[in-house]
Amino acid sequence: MTLPTRLPLLVLLLPFAAFVVLAVVAPLRRAGARAGLLSIAAMSVAFMAALVAWVEGFRGEATWSWIPSDGGPIATVGVLVDPLSNAMLVLVTLVSLLVQVYSLAYLGDEPPASLGRYYTYQSLFAFSMLGLVLSPGFLQMFVFWELVGLCSYLLIGYWYQRPAAARAAVKAFWITKLGDVGFVIGIVLLWSATGTFDFGELFARAQEHALAIDGLGTIMFLIYLGAVGKSAQFPLHVWLPDAMEGPTPVSALIHAATMVTAGVFMVTRAQPLFALVPDVLILIGWVGAFTALLAATMACVESDIKRVLAYSTVSQLGYMMAAAGAGAADAGFLHLLTHGLFKALLFLAAGAVIHAVGTNDIFRMGGLFRAMPQTGIVFIVGTLALAGVPPLAGFFSKEAVLSGVWEAHLTVPFLMLALTVLLTAFYMFRVVFITFFGRAFEAGHPHEAPWLMRGPLWLLAALTVAVGIRLAVGGGEHEAPGWLVPLSLASAFVGFALAWAMYQRGLVDPATFSTALAPFDFLARRRYGIDALYAGLYRALVLGFARLIGWIDRYLVDGVLNVLSALTLRAGAGLRGIQSGRAQDYVYGVAFGVLLLFVWAQLWR
């Protein structure tokens, strides 16, 4: 083992050590803030190490055999270090670190024991996500893939006393599992066809065109299903908005910046394999673009600030997937990184707003810019980045995605994505105008968040700008069609203008607008009936089946036993008359019996 693999391994093991300490040493965990400090200390060292690995551009692979067998190990575990994983390491450790610092203030009112539990989960999550990123093969990736799913479940259900949170946690777990079933079947099929889980070996064979397997398309489709669940692609996107029941920092870290991008990361990582099956790639592109558009329309009518951001996350994940499907996985990955920064920023800023006003409903906020200008500024920075305004980070990655999709001749998905640019600007500025400007609400006394929360916000805002400028200076290798930048800027501007006219100036009444688009408005407000469809299917299929089984159990299985026991009772009741309790009756029996014996002995011998 050399430094290029040892350092990322350190990054991986630090949060794990923090998790083990917090899980085992109960007094420390129950101490709350001190547990947080331990977790933060581990994360900061991990972040430094990740930064070094990224700046130095480490590459390398270290593996250990895990499941040994006669013909060499069936599976290996280890770390795979390359530019892809280095970039993810920095993103994950950075956002984790900032979120953990932010949480110290955001969840400061929690009981210390709960806070300690929160940091235990956070450390476990960081370890799991880093392990996923560093996986050198599908099997290890799957193990960590499930671990992050578990952490997501635990953290969505952090306030498990609230029924809505508990339900949302179960829903998230369930729906992502639907995709994971496909994922695990896919990797096992791939293994049985090739005999290896290792990315390195699989990619090498893919490049030598030695990966001619029957049904590779099906296998890759099944593997893609895992990404559909994890990255909230249509039709399994329904869990992500509900996941907002968790604490806001959790939404920022897990459900915006890191875990939900695991699907995109996996598709990016396995790009050489997906490249062999163009049909699946085209499907990925279409589903991604459709998801982006669908989620954006739902974001336009949502009134819960976190849910707007959640739909926006689904929409942006659609962008990344569309790029991966178009064969421009690099562009998708770039968008993943920039999106991780500015969406974490938006969520944390929204958390500061929620912290200040005590509600999620944007229509009960208003005029907050005066009360909390710093939060307002960083939120607007995030909004501009998300809307794709230069020179912020989101602009360049979004252009890269759009041009990638255009060059892959996916015209309809491209148009959907272009329309989504308009909608993105609209729904984000809708939130900005309603929340930070407009009529101030009398209730409550909004105040600026404490510096522990503002610090991460400013840092993320600065990074959003800095990365944008860095991309503006250094990027530009991709040659996009000349009309692309004006088109997307114009779309974004139209969206902005629309939001401004409707919610700031009142030139257009939102109500007349929604009447004009009544069918869409109707559908989008009801989430296109997808949740209702799933609930109905669940009720019809699962509960119907359960009712059938219940009937069989109650009437067939229990029935037989009930009949048997009733017969026994009946017989006992009939026979109890014999037991008169009078000794003389028994003597009668004895005498009669002896007589019978006597007669029998006399007559039949």
Place this chain on the structure above:
Amino acid sequence: MIGLQAYLVLAALVFAIGLFGVLTRRNAVGILLGIELMLNAVNINLVAFARFNGDLAGVVFTLFTISITVAEVAVGLAIVIAIFRVRRTVEADRLNLLRG
């Protein structure tokens, strides 16, 4: 000379009377008396066989039976008195705690 058969018939009659008494008397003391009769029927049998077979073992057995009968009556009457103290009755029909 009276034959063995006559003794056996007598013993059978005494046994039947005793059994009848045991089965039909309602008083516990009467039942004990019935048992006494049945035991004595057995004694008659034993003595009769001893006499006609010329085997003294039967007489010895009879002595045993008589002494055991005495003990049995003593214990049986003691039980009857104990029951009377508790239940204020020795009616066999009302001593039906074992009823199912």
